[in-house]
Every structure is written in C-alpha cells, then in structure tokens.
Amino acid sequence: MKSFTDTRHNPWVTFTLRRLGRLTVSLALLVTASFAMIHLVPGDPVRAALGLSASPELVEAREHALGLDRSLPDQFGSFLTRLLHGDLGESIGAQMPVADVISDRLPSTMQIAAIAFATTIVVAIPLGMAAGVLTRDGRRRRLELAFVGTTSVVAVFPEFLLAVGLVALFGAQLGWLPVALKEGPESYVLPVLALAIGPVAALSRIVRVETLRVLDEDYMRTARAKRLPTRILYLRHALPNLLTSSLTLGGLMLAGLLTGTVLVENVFAWPGLGMTMVQAITQKDYPLVQGIVLVYGTLALLINFAVDVLLAVTDPNSTIRES
Amino acid sequence: MSFTQRLGRTLRTPLGVVAMFAVFALLVVAIIGPIFWQDTADRVDTTAIGQRGSAEHWFGTDALGRDIAARMLVATRLTLELTLFATVIGAVGGFVLGTLPTVLGARAARLVTALVNLLIAFPTLLFVLFLAVVFGVGTYGAVLAIGIGIVPTFARLVQNLAASVAGADYVSAARILGVGRFRLIVRHILPNIAEPISLFLLQTGAGVLLAFSGLSFLGMGVQAPDYDWGRLLNEQLNRVYTHPESAVGPAVAIVLTGLAFNLVGEVLSQAGGRRGLRPTPDRDRRALAPTPAGTTSVTAAGGAGADDGEPAPLLDVDRLRVTFPGGHVAVRDVSLSVAPGEAVGIVGESGSGKSLTALAVAGLVPYPARVTARSITFDGVDPTANTGLGTSLAMVFQDPMASLNPALTIGRQLSEVAEVHLGHNRTQAMKRAVDRLRAVRIPDPEHRSGMHPGEFSGGMRQRTMIAMGLMGEPRLVIADEPTTALDVTVQAQVLALLRDVRETSGAAVLMISHDIAVVSQVCERVVVMYAGRVVEELPTSDLVTGTAHPYTRALIGAVPDMRTDRRLPLVTIPGRPPAPGEDTSGCPFAPRCEFATDRCRTEEPVLRGTDTRRRVACWHPVTTPAEEKTKSP
Numbered sequence: 038m039k040s041f042t043d044t045r046h047n048p049w050v051t052f053t054l055r056r057l058g059r060l061t062v063s064l065a066l067l068v069t070a071s072f073a074m075i076h077l078v079p080g081d082p083v084r085a086a087l088g089l090s091a092s093p094e095l096v097e098a099r100e101h102a103l104g105l106d107r108s109l110p111d112q113f114g115s116f117l118t119r120l121l122h123g124d125l126g127e128s129i130g131a132q133m134p135v136a137d138v139i140s141d142r143l144p145s146t147m148q149i150a151a152i153a154f155a156t157t158i159v160v161a162i163p164l165g166m167a168a169g170v171l172t173r174d175g176r177r178r179r180l181e182l183a184f185v186g187t188t189s190v191v192a193v194f195p196e197f198l199l200a201v202g203l204v205a206l207f208g209a210q211l212g213w214l215p216v217a218l219k220e221g222p223e224s225y226v227l228p229v230l231a232l233a234i235g236p237v238a239a240l241s242r243i244v245r246v247e248t249l250r251v252l253d254e255d256y257m258r259t260a261r262a263k264r265l266p267t268r269i270l271y272l273r274h275a276l277p278n279l280l281t282s283s284l285t286l287g288g289l290m291l292a293g294l295l296t297g298t299v300l301v302e303n304v305f306a307w308p309g310l311g312m313t314m315v316q317a318i319t320q321k322d323y324p325l326v327q328g329i330v331l332v333y334g335t336l337a338l339l340i341n342f343a344v345d346v347l348l349a350v351t352d353p354n355s356t357i358r359e360s
Numbered sequence: 361m362s363f364t365q366r367l368g369r370t371l372r373t374p375l376g377v378v379a380m381f382a383v384f385a386l387l388v389v390a391i392i393g394p395i396f397w398q399d400t401a402d403r404v405d406t407t408a409i410g411q412r413g414s415a416e417h418w419f420g421t422d423a424l425g426r427d428i429a430a431r432m433l434v435a436t437r438l439t440l441e442l443t444l445f446a447t448v449i450g451a452v453g454g455f456v457l458g459t460l461p462t463v464l465g466a467r468a469a470r471l472v473t474a475l476v477n478l479l480i481a482f483p484t485l486l487f488v489l490f491l492a493v494v495f496g497v498g499t500y501g502a503v504l505a506i507g508i509g510i511v512p513t514f515a516r517l518v519q520n521l522a523a524s525v526a527g528a529d530y531v532s533a534a535r536i537l538g539v540g541r542f543r544l545i546v547r548h549i550l551p552n553i554a555e556p557i558s559l560f561l562l563q564t565g566a567g568v569l570l571a572f573s574g575l576s577f578l579g580m581g582v583q584a585p586d587y588d589w590g591r592l593l594n595e596q597l598n599r600v601y602t603h604p605e606s607a608v609g610p611a612v613a614i615v616l617t618g619l620a621f622n623l624v625g626e627v628l629s630q631a632g633g634r635r636g637l638r639p640t641p642d643r644d645r646r647a648l649a650p651t652p653a654g655t656t657s658v659t660a661a662g663g664a665g666a667d668d669g670e671p672a673p674l675l676d677v678d679r680l681r682v683t684f685p686g687g688h689v690a691v692r693d694v695s696l697s698v699a700p701g702e703a704v705g706i707v708g709e710s711g712s713g714k715s716l717t718a719l720a721v722a723g724l725v726p727y728p729a730r731v732t733a734r735s736i737t738f739d740g741v742d743p744t745a746n747t748g749l750g751t752s753l754a755m756v757f758q759d760p761m762a763s764l765n766p767a768l769t770i771g772r773q774l775s776e777v778a779e780v781h782l783g784h785n786r787t788q789a790m791k792r793a794v795d796r797l798r799a800v801r802i803p804d805p806e807h808r809s810g811m812h813p814g815e816f817s818g819g820m821r822q823r824t825m826i827a828m829g830l831m832g833e834p835r836l837v838i839a840d841e842p843t844t845a846l847d848v849t850v851q852a853q854v855l856a857l858l859r860d861v862r863e864t865s866g867a868a869v870l871m872i873s874h875d876i877a878v879v880s881q882v883c884e885r886v887v888v889m890y891a892g893r894v895v896e897e898l899p900t901s902d903l904v905t906g907t908a909h910p911y912t913r914a915l916i917g918a919v920p921d922m923r924t925d926r927r928l929p930l931v932t933i934p935g936r937p938p939a940p941g942e943d944t945s946g947c948p949f950a951p952r953c954e955f956a957t958d959r960c961r962t963e964e965p966v967l968r969g970t971d972t973r974r975r976v977a978c979w980h981p982v983t984t985p986a987e988e989k990t991k992s993p
C-alpha cells in the first residue's frame with residue numbers, strides 16, 4: 038500500500054525554498070532602507086547630532102569619519118562590507134561601536150521578550166482551552182460573553198498603557214514590585230506582564246475558538262464513545278489537535294511582542310535595546326538607530342520565517358492551502 | 361442591507377447606543393474643548409504646582425500648576441485631528457496600492473502585490489519608528505509615519521476585497537465594454553467594497569489613535585508647547601508614583617476612545633449580521649407545541665418483553681424522545697428492542713432521527729438536545745447515565761476519516777480502551793490492539809499500529825473503528841452508517857466483517873443506514889423511521905413481499921433490485937420529508953403518500969403490532985396478508 042506522505046515532489050521543500058527567497062529579499066530591503074535612512078533624514082544629521090555650537094571643522098571631521106563625504110554607491114559598498122564583518126559603525130552619542138552598544142543591550146530585551154512569550158503560551162493555551170471546554174456547544178452563554186468581552190477589550194490595550202497602569206497599581210499604590218530599572222528577579226515581573234497581557238488575551242481567545250472546533254470533530258465523539266475519563270479526553274485527544282495552530286499563532290505574535298519592548302522598556306527604564314533606540318532617536322544618533330533598526334527588523338523577519346517553516350513541517354496541508 | 365439601514369438598526373441595540381453616544385460625546389468635546397477650557401488649560405498657577413487630584417483639579421495639576429483635566433479636554437481635538445489625518449493618509453495610500461493590481465497589467469500587478477507582501481512582513485511599530493526617524497521627530501513627521509505605516513495592512517485588505525469584486529461578472533462586463541481603468545475603480549469596484557472598508561477604517565482609527573499616543577508618549581510625536589493625550593501622559597509619567605491619577609487620566613482617555621472606535625466597528629458589523637449567529641437548526645419557533653397526542657402513538661402491542669417465550673432483550677428502549685431547545689422533537693416516542701446476538705437495522709432518510717436514536721442509546725446526544733424516555737435499559741443498566749457501561753457497548757461511526765483522531769497513532773487509540781476499562785498496562789493493551797487489528801484483517805498490524813490514521817486507506821480506517829469496538833467485550837455494536845463513505849468493494853468487505861464479528865463475538869448489532877439494501881445484508885429485523893417516528897418494523901425476509909407501510913414500499917421501490925449500485929442516492933420518492941420543526945398534524949408522510957385520505961391528514965396513525973414480529977403505523981396499510989390483522993382489536 039502506498040503511503041499517504043509519498044507525493045511526487047515534497048510540497049514543503051518547495052515552500053521552504055520560496056519562503057527563503059522572500060526572506061532574502063526582505064533582508065535586502067531592510068539593509069537598503071537602514072542604509073538610506075541616514076541620507077533621508079531632514080537636515081544635516083551630523084550637525085544635528087553634534088549641536089549648533091559644534092565647529093564646522095568638527096562636523097567635517099565627523100562626516101569624514103562616517104564616510105558621508107564620499108559618493109553614495111561608494112558608501113553603500115563599504116556599508117555592506119562592514120556589515121558582513123559585523124561592523125555597524127560608530128555611535129555618535131556613545132562614542133563607541135554600535136555593535137558593542139547593541140550586544141550590551143540586546144540580552145536585556147531578549148530576556149523580557151522570551152519570558153513574556155513563554156508566559157503567553159503557558160497561560161493562554163490552558164486558559165483558552167478551559168474557556169472552550171466550559172462554553173462548548175453554547176453552554177454557559179454568560180461566561181462566554183464575559184470571556185470574549187474581556188479578552189477583546191484587553192487585547193486592544195497597547196502595551197505602554199498597560200505598563201503605565203501596572204506601574205500605577207503595583208508600584209505606586211501597592212508598592213509590591215519594583216517599577217523601574219533591571220535589578221533582581223522582581224524587576225522582571227511588571228515589564229513581562231505589560232508585554233504578555235495583550236498577547237495572552239488575543240491568543241486565549243483564538244485557542245478557545247480552536248478548542249470549540251476540535252471538540253466538534255467526529256473523533257472527539259469517538260473518544261467520548263469510548264467512555265474515557267475527562268482528563269484523557271481533553272489532554273490526550275483534544276490538546277494535540279489544537280496545539281499546532283495555537284503555537285503558530287502564538288509564534289506570529291512573537292515578532293510584535295519583540296517590537297513592543299520599545300515602548301515597555303521606556304516605561305520601566307529597562308536597559309534594553311528599545312530604550313536605547315528611543316534615546317538614540319531623540320539624540321539623533323543615526324548610526325545607532327540604523328543598527329538597532331537592522332537588529333529588530335532581522336529578528337522579526339527570522340521569527341516569522343521560522344514560524345512559517347515550522348508550520349509547514351508540522352502541518353503540510355496548510356502549505357498547500359497557501360499556494 | 362445598506363449602510364444607513366445598518367446604522368439605524370445599530371442604534372436600536374443597547375451596545376450600539378453606548379458606542380454611538382461615546383463617539384458623539386468625543387466629537388462634542390473635540391469641538392467645544394478648546395473653546396471653553398483653553399484658558400484654564402494654559403493658566404500657569406505657581407501656587408498650585410504638582411497638586412493631587414481634588415474637587416477643583418480632578419486629575420491634579422502639572423509642573424506649571426496647569427489643570428490636567430482641562431488640558432485633557434483641550435487635547436481631545438488635537439488627538440482626534442491627528443488620528444484622522446493619519447488614518448486618511450493610510451486609507452488613501454492603502455486604497456491606491458490595493459486597487460492598483462486590479463487595474464494594472466499582470467506583471468505590474470504582481471510587482472505591487474510583492475511589494476505589499478514585503479512591507480507587511482515587518483512589524484508595524486518598527487516600520488512606523490523607522491518612518492518617524494526619516495520624517496523627523498515632531499507632529500508632522502509622526503502623522504506621516506503612522507499614516508504611511510498602516511498603508512501595507514490597508515493595502516492588503518483592499519487588495520483582497522478588490523480581487524474578489526474584480527472577478528465578478530459585472531466588472532468583467534464593464535471591462536469588455538471598454539470602461540476606463542479609473543472609471544472602473546470609482547464606478548464599479550469602490551461602491552462594492554466601501555462597506556467593509558469603512559468598518560475596517562474604524563478599527564484602523566482606533567489603532568492609529570493608540571499608535572499616535574505611543575509616539576507622543578515616547579517623545580517622538582507632538583512636541584511642547586502643543587499637547588495631545590500621549591504627550592500629557594509623557595509629561596505626567598514621572599509623577600505616576602506620587603500622583604497616579606494625573607498619569608492615569610490621559611491613559612484612560614486614550615483607552616476609552618480606542619475602545620469606542622472598536623466598539624462602533626464591532627456593533628456596525630454585527631448589525632449587518634456578519635457574525636454572532638450560530639447555525640443551529642433547532643431555533644425554529646414554529647415547533648413550539650409538541651403534540652400531546654404523540655404520547656398515545658405507541659400501543660403496548662409493539663412493546664417488546666410482553667411475550668413470555670422470548671429471552672429478555674439486551675437493549676430495550678421505551679418511548680425515547682430527543683428534543684431540541686425551541687421545541688423541535690427530532691425523535692418522537694421511539695420504542696425499540698434488540699435481543700442478545702440479534703442484528704437490527706434502522707432505516708430512514710437523513711433527518712428521520714435514526715442517528716440521534718443511536719446516539720441517544722449510547723448516551724452521546726450532542727449538548728443542547730434533551731433525551732427523555734419512559735425507560736432505556738441496556739444489559740440491565742441505563743446507558744445514558746454513562747456509568748458502569750464499560751466496553752459492553754461499542755460504537756462504529758460513519759466517515760472513519762473524521763472519526764479517528766489524526767494526532768494519535770492507531771495503536772494508541774485502540775490500546776487506551778483496554779487501559780482504561782480492562783486495567784491493562786501499556787504493553788498488554790498494545791498487544792491486544794495488535795491482536796484486534798489482525799482480527800479485522802489489517803495487514804502487518806504490528807507495524808501499522810504505529811501509524812497515524814492519515815496513513816490508512818478509508819477501508820482500513822473503518823476496519824480500525826470496528827477493531828476499536830472489539831477492544832473490550834462488546835455485547836452490542838452500534839454501527840452508524842458504517843459503509844457510507846466507502847466504495848462498493850470496500851463496503852462489501854466491511855459488511856462481511858460486521859457479520860463475522862457478530863458470529864465470532866456473539867454481540868448484537870444495531871445498524872443505522874439510509875440504505876435498506878445494506879441493512880438487509882446484515883440484519884434480521886428492520887425498523888423504518890420517518891420524521892422521528894417508527895413507521896414500520898418487520899423481519900428482513902418480509903421486505904420484498906410483506907411491507908405494509910407506503911413509505912417502506914416506496915423505499916424498496918426506489919431500489920428495484922437489491923443488488924443495484926448502492927452508491928446512488930436511495931430516495932427517489934417525490935416530495936421531501938418534513939423540515940425540522942415543521943408542523944405535522946396527522947400522518948407525517950401524508951403529503952407524499954399516494955394512499956393519503958382526509959383521516960391521514962388530521963389524525964396521526966398509531967404504531968400497532970400486526971403480529972408478534974411486525975408493527976406498522978398507517979391508516980391504510982398496503983394490501984398484504986397481514987392487512988386484516990390491523991383491523992382486529
């Protein structure tokens with residue numbers, strides 16, 4: 038008997054190749070855009086960064102150091118070469134290599150993003166599943182209304198307002214948790230909460246819908262006909278069937294969650310990339326902004342690519358649906 | 361439904377009133393805010409610097425002693441204006457980029473689509489920050505950045521909508537008639553996608569508001585001395601520890617406004633019936649009155665167990681009813697019995713209640729439906745109580761493709777039955793699973809038990825379902841349309857297997873099918889159901905010559921030869937069965953019955969035993985030797 042998976046050409050290999058192509062083009066666009074940024078900004082970037090009192094000689098010297106006095110193709114060429122060697126240029130404000138600033142700040146950002154993502158998955162899937170089980174087949178209409186209402190309201194809250202709310206409540210009113218700076222494990226709690234609450238609401242809502250879909254499937258009726266204990270019914274028969282789609286959607290939220298750190302870090306004075314970026318923008322430290330945009334953009338693109346490919350591997354049908 | 365109608369309907373729902381009122385209030389504040397409170401908002405009061413919230417200053421005062429509440433009211437206008445500007449930029453840009461592929465040549469269209477795809481891959485916030493840097497920090501830069509930042513999302517939506525409309529006939533017709541491209545968009549495409557776009561605009565507006573507040577909050581949007589809500593929040597943030605209300609005030613204003621926009625969009629789209637309606641077939645109000653006459657429709661003559669000579673039935677169902685909320689009775693007083701080792705078939709069209717009867721017996725009727733019965737006993741217990749049943753009742757469902765769990769291996773799905781009910785350990789249970797798979801003639805069962813259902817053919821899956829039922833010691837196998845999804849050869853194999861199972865295990869079989877020919881191959885006795893009722897019951901051997909009910913006759917007439925292709929739809933009887941909830945006074949078959957009389961239309965025929973083995977519910981049974989008996993008392 039011919040196996041079901043034997044198809045003439047493996048669709049997900051083609052799919053992965055195509056996605057790889059798209060990733061390459063996106064990365065190229067990102068690199069070009071971040072290069073172009075410094076030339077697109079209004080006015081003279083170096084003058085703006087050094088201030089009006091800086092002497093013309095200093096400005097000229099700095100422009101020369103940054104290579105801004107050479108021709109555009111020339112600059113782009115050396116930009117690419119330096120990029121390949123991991124050299125992102127020199128920060129105007131910090132007076133040190135951009136790469137060093139980033140490698141100093143990136144871990145703090147990745148930490149809260151990763152913990153927030155893990156929290157989202159660990160909380161949203163059981164929460165959404167419980168809500169789905171309790172409201173299946175139109176049971177408990179009021180609970181359904183409360184759940185859907187609450188999650189959709191919470192999901193539209195932007196991270197920075199959540200962050201402000203958390204600071205006001207836990208930091209100022211109750212005084213339970215530290216509200217600023219990265220000092221000890223407790224200082225992670227509020228930034229992670231601010232990042233995770235929105236995604237938890239959005240994801241648990243989707244997981245609930247997925248749960249309802251799965252519970253409606255014929256194989257769940259078969260499982261009930263076997264008179265299995267409730268625990269086995271939901272954990273062994275329902276959970277694996279909603280895990281793939283839930284994790285995928287969770288993964289797609291990861292890129293947004295990562296960029297959400299920009300706002301959250303600024304509320305909590307979290308010494309990460311996001312706070313650095315905003316400082317760099319206000320100080321007009323364009324090489325640093327350039328480097329951070331590159332890092333954030335690349336991370337976001339890589340995450341989405343990884344999620345796409347993982348989905349294609351675990352669920353070949355979705356690949357076919359896409360094309 | 362037109363947009364205005366929808367608006368009107370929205371205003372009649374409580375949520376709609378709240379949403380509309382919120383938007384109206386916002387607009388009023390935006391218009392009159394600067395007129396009335398500008399002075400208060402700008403008044404520097406060195407005697408009242410950084411005060412807490414009080415009756416005089418609701419949200420306190422800022423570092424220059426200015427009243428924060430007044431500043432919030434004044435800032436409403438600028439906040440909404442900037443939101444509006446950015447949204448308009450995004451909408452126009454998105455609309456142009458979104459409709460371009462429809463009117464451009466194929467190659468250019470692909471290029472535009474690819475560009476949108478590329479841009480959409482970047483998180484919006486990052487894109488906006490990038491643009492904010494390029495356009496320069498400040499109000500105008502922020503408006504441009506956010507406006508352009510939402511273009512890709514908007515373009516994607518418009519693209520999808522326009523593509524669906526562009527395929528429509530009238531657009532092709534317009535194109536053939538030589539309508540210009542611009543005209544095509546304005547006259548033919550725009551009106552047809554205006555509605556979903558305007559709903560999306562409201563949601564986008566909410567998003568823009570939040571994004572703008574975010575930028576101002578970061579100090580990259582509105583710059584002093586101007587202020588919007590985000591700027592106010594930015595100014596008050598460092599006081600959140602001491603006077604939280606002064607920072608929470610602007611935050612709440614932002615959130616509530618965002619919610620109001622979302623709510624209006626939500627309510628508008630709901631008023632159009634876009635979502636929120638669950639497709640439940642049982643909402644029919646017409647069926648509110650279940651006829652009390654139904655209770656008299658079964659005579660004691662048909663009830664099993666009255667005869668002394670027969671063994672106690674394995675399954676005995678007395679006046680089973682399945683009712684849906686709203687009053688629709690899907691199964692109406694069905695009585696049925698199956699003796700140990702006997703094979704009984706239930707035949708009927710879809711909607712006759714045959715599957716629900718089977719599910720009710722197994723205690724598996726889906727939630728909103730309610731099962732009542734004078735009594736249901738299976739092997740001495742009530743199966744609907746769902747306890748103590750163990751594995752004595754096995755179900756084989758139709759469509760084995762959907763009935764097996766795609767995420768678990770075949771072996772696991774079988775072995776868990778033995779683990780849960782027979783107390784086997786994992787190894788024992790798996791051994792039994794392999795053994796059962798072999799019993800249903802799955803080739804190479806050791807290897808195949810490790811496979812997932814997706815790797816099995818349809819016939820193998822159905823045999824696996826049967827093997828699953830054999831994991832315990834079933835005394836009754838309920839098979840619900842076990843052959844429907846299979847082709848003819850495989851059908852024959854599965855039927856042979858069912859006969860086999862019956863012989864070797866001694867289990868009784870209750871087989872549900874729309875196909876009288878399939879049933880007659882396995883069962884000794886056939887119960888015919890129509891519109892939730894049993895209309896006839898008779899031995900299989902009498903099917904050809906001894907049917908009394910016009911409906912059974914018609915069913916058999918629809919299969920001229922019992923060996924014809926069973927894949928063809930069985931029912932070629934003119935007319936249709938009553939819809940769920942349709943009021944049927946009298947005989948439910950009357951509209952389709954060639955023997956129907958006035959009595960049939962007003963009085964429902966009762967199910968009477970014509971002899972110990974036959975029952976029929978008809979005022980005018982078709983002439984057979986059994987006919988006289990219906991007239992005897």
Ligand code: SF4
Pocket residue numbers: 909910911947948949950951953954955956957960965977978979980981
């Ligand atoms: S009762 Fe009348 S309408 Fe109904 S099946 Fe018999 S003859 Fe036909």
